[in-house]
Amino acid sequence: MAESKRANVGDIARSVVLLFPETIIAARPDPGEPARDDRETVVLKSGASAGKPWRRKPRLQARLAPGLTIPFLRRALSIALALARGHLLLDLATPEKNSQRALEVTAQNALLSARTEEVTRLRTIVSALSFDPLSGGVETRDQALFVLGLPPGSHPDQRVIRARFRALATIHHPDGEMGSHVRMSQINAAMEILRRGGN
Secondary structure: OHHHHOOOHHHHHHHHHHHOOHHHHHHOOOOOOOOOOOOEEEEOOOOOOOOOEEEEOOOOOOOOOOOOOHHHHHHHHHHHHHHHOOOOOOOOOOHHHHHHHHHHHHHHHHHHHHHHHHHHHHHHHHHHHOOOOOOOOOOOHHHHHHHOOOOOOOOOOHHHHHHHHHHHHHHHOOOOOOOOHHHHHHHHHHHHHHHHOOO
């Protein structure tokens, strides 16, 4: 089956373990060990017999979650074979599953709606903190206050000025998603004017 599907047997086993609840797999009859005459031929790669063919019991290597037993793996593979041969049908739609899925979709939609509202709120804040760059640059105290979004003619203390500078720099730094070299240059110029106490 693996050869016809161009798949790795370990991947097929993992797929069944991921798709089916453990209780379903555990309830499946264990097909048991390979028959005594079921052997595969391998060529030895090392030791005194390197290069010679050797017939051995078929082996399977599969990385699975800890705690899964070899019989459990055989049961999983028997489910894969039954599905491939049409002896077992997979029913993905049950009322319980549909109900559970509907709850999950409702929860995801609520989370998406909350995130959309948060993004809208943040965009509103960013646009409120934005300013149209001054064509002639920042030269006066009132222009500096305008750039930092402070009332004209006000005399904010250095703590308020630094807080406003940090908020604007976070948004307008050229390395950021909404960055602007022109705005950041004017924010720096405004900060320098207000730091010096210019008019």
